[in-house]
Amino acid sequence: MDSTAQVNGIDLHYIEQGQGQPVVFVHGGFGDYRVWAQQWDAFARTYRAIAVSCRGYWPNEKLDPDETITLDTFVDDLTEFVRTVGAGPVHLVGHSSPGGFGGLCLARNHPELLRSLVLLEPPAFPVLGVNIPPRPLQIIRLFLRSPRAGVALIKFGAKGARPAMRAFARGDDEEAVRAFVTANAGADVIAAMPKEQFDRFVANAGPLKAQLRAGFPRFGPDDAKAIRVPTLLVSGTRTPAHVTAVTDRLEKLIPDVQRLDIAGASHGMFTTHPAEFNAGVLRFIRAQGPPG
Numbered sequence: 246m247d248s249t250a251q252v253n254g255i256d257l258h259y260i261e262q263g264q265g266q267p268v269v270f271v272h273g274g275f276g277d278y279r280v281w282a283q284q285w286d287a288f289a290r291t292y293r294a295i296a297v298s299c300r301g302y303w304p305n306e307k308l309d310p311d312e313t314i315t316l317d318t319f320v321d322d323l324t325e326f327v328r329t330v331g332a333g334p335v336h337l338v339g340h341s342s343p344g345g346f347g348g349l350c351l352a353r354n355h356p357e358l359l360r361s362l363v364l365l366e367p368p369a370f371p372v373l374g375v376n377i378p379p380r381p382l383q384i385i386r387l388f389l390r391s392p393r394a395g396v397a398l399i400k401f402g403a404k405g406a407r408p409a410m411r412a413f414a415r416g417d418d419e420e421a422v423r424a425f426v427t428a429n430a431g432a433d434v435i436a437a438m439p440k441e442q443f444d445r446f447v448a449n450a451g452p453l454k455a456q457l458r459a460g461f462p463r464f465g466p467d468d469a470k471a472i473r474v475p476t477l478l479v480s481g482t483r484t485p486a487h488v489t490a491v492t493d494r495l496e497k498l499i500p501d502v503q504r505l506d507i508a509g510a511s512h513g514m515f516t517t518h519p520a521e522f523n524a525g526v527l528r529f530i531r532a533q534g535p536p537g
Contacts, residue, residue, distance in 0.1 A: 273341025275446035277367030283519035301452035319343035397486035430512040469498035483511030
């Protein structure tokens with residue numbers, strides 16, 4: 246059932262089912278609370294499953310076309326949402342951005358709100374010392390540390406971030422979505438995507454456009470080292486290298502961390518490989534204590 250929570254002067258739509266400790270699902274760019282359909286029954290059997298649509302994403306009020314929003318705004322919304330509906334510390338499952346990167350920032354800012362943190366390939370590129378699109382000097386420094394990651398970031402900037410930003414600037418949201426998804430998940434993913442899903446992505450393009458205008462927040466290695474929440478990093482073995490490089494770096498930095506690699510999956514592993522994803526994440530969450 247769709248409900249709303251008033252957060253920072255706006256209404257955020259969310260759905261929930263089940264009883265027990267709350268597990269809050271937060272989508273990535275182009276998504277909304279509907280993307281978690283294949284997690285719903287599995288988690289709601291023993292937990293209070295909650296999925297929220299972030300500011301500007303369906304079915305919430307749309308953003309103004311020229312609006313700029315920082316990730317910090319999404320993090321502030323998420324913080325207040327957890328306080329409003331969480332009923333105590335929650336297990337948070339966040340995909341990409343705003344979900345994954347936002348969850349990472351929430352864990353840094355307010356660890357008392359979280360029982361555990363599950364991060365699905367957050368694009369926390371600042372831990373690599375780069376912005377998006379990456380600057381030449383940043384790429385050189387990264388290349389000296391990790392040639393594979395440096396080459397991957399160059400490709401992402403040339404084939405993903407910059408083409409998407411140019412397409413957004415000329416009002417071609419379809420081409421922007423196509424470029425961004427291809428760069429982050431692979432050409433085969435966009436080619437196999439059902440039209441209904443692609444249309445949903447295009448309809449939800451506004452918030453990512455607004456976030457790209459604002460750039461990425463400060464979140465360096467010391468921020469990751471300061472995370473004290475039990476954390477599970479989830480990655481697909483077919484995810485492009487520039488995304489995996491961030492997960493690899495976070496695994497080395499976050500003190501209390503585990504990792505789940507899903508064979509044959511890419512950036513949307515929870516939709517393409519739900520059985521493996523659900524089993525691995527539930528195993529991690531259960532290890533944090535009884536569900537009641």
